[in-house]
Amino acid sequence: METLRSICTLRRYSAGQSIADAGEEPGFVGCVQTGVLRMQKTLQDGRQHIVGLLVEGDMFGRVLGGPLDVAIEAATDAEVCAFRRAPFEALLAQSPELDRLVLLSILHELDRARDWLIILGSPRVRERLAGFLLVLCTRFATVDHLLRTSNGALDVKVPINRTDLAHLLGTRPESISRAFHALADTGCITIRKPDLIGIQDLEALATEAGEDEMMGRATLKTLLTSLQTRVS
Known part of the structure; x- marks a missing residue:
């Protein structure tokens, strides 16, 4: 927890503000503290479609690399804990507890995707x-x-x-x-x-x-x- 606190920055976003673009490889892993984020995809004809929501406790940003396939925007005013990617991934390799939490976050997102x-x-x-x-x-x-x-x-x-x-x-x-x-x-x-x-x-x-x-x-x-x- 001390290491996580040392690599974390609390970021505040206003409703409608962009957090990360599709195709981007952000330098942080985010965890929603308050508010709601939307995952948004732009179709070939320019139309935008919301493909899911992120709420308190949800994580985003591809751990262990890779660009995002959706854009992340604030649907409401929101606060996000942003963990610097490199030290977060290093800590993930050393901490089974953190590895389990990340895996559970991914599984919860898959469950919600099935619901959608x-x-x-x-x-x-x-x-x-x-x-x-x-x-x-x-x-x-x-x-x-x-x-x-x-x-x-x-x-x-x-x-x-x-x-x-x-x-x-x-x-x-x-x-x-x-x-x-x-x-x-x-x-x-x-x-x-x-x-x-x-x-x-x-x-x-x-x-x-x-x-x-x-x-x-x-x-x-x-x-x-x-x-x-x-x-x-």
């Missing part, structure tokens, strides 16, 4: 949005400030704006707005604010998202028990 594939495979925007909200309640449940309880109910904060969410889910902001209201009409959610959603019926939300594909009933049951304990 399933979500984007849904034909309807409403299903994709339900899947995204479910991911916020599962994969991102440990991120500070995203889940909160209020008067015995569970609220989830959407950490990105509607434009970024539309890019992430492969649609338009207007379609995202309609999908939110469609889910509200079914009783799955309540729209408290544009970025604050009350989860009224998690099981119904999981059904909308195709929870059998995303997580399975056993996992959903465990999640429901955990969240109900948290709410109570």
Whole structure:
């Protein structure tokens, strides 16, 4: 930990600020401290597509070399611990604990990538949005400030704006707005604010998202028990 502190610099970014470009080989390995980063890819026709999000505790920057295949930008105001690459890689070779943490970070990112594939495979925007909200309640449940309880109910904060969410889910902001209201009409959610959603019926939300594909009933049951304990 002392060595990590000695090679770390805390960097602050404003929403929309570029952190690293695709094809670049940054001289640091980053770990998100606060805020949300977006991984963005530019298509051949110039269109940009968000392919994933990085939240508190996530790492980025290819360890042991190699250029980035996506651009990294701040989706919100963010703080990043930037570890100088050369000493970080040297420490990685000496520390099994650090090596394990990096491996777990990669595995978590792969798990989330599988979730995004399933979500984007849904034909309807409403299903994709339900899947995204479910991911916020599962994969991102440990991120500070995203889940909160209020008067015995569970609220989830959407950490990105509607434009970024539309890019992430492969649609338009207007379609995202309609999908939110469609889910509200079914009783799955309540729209408290544009970025604050009350989860009224998690099981119904999981059904909308195709929870059998995303997580399975056993996992959903465990999640429901955990969240109900948290709410109570």
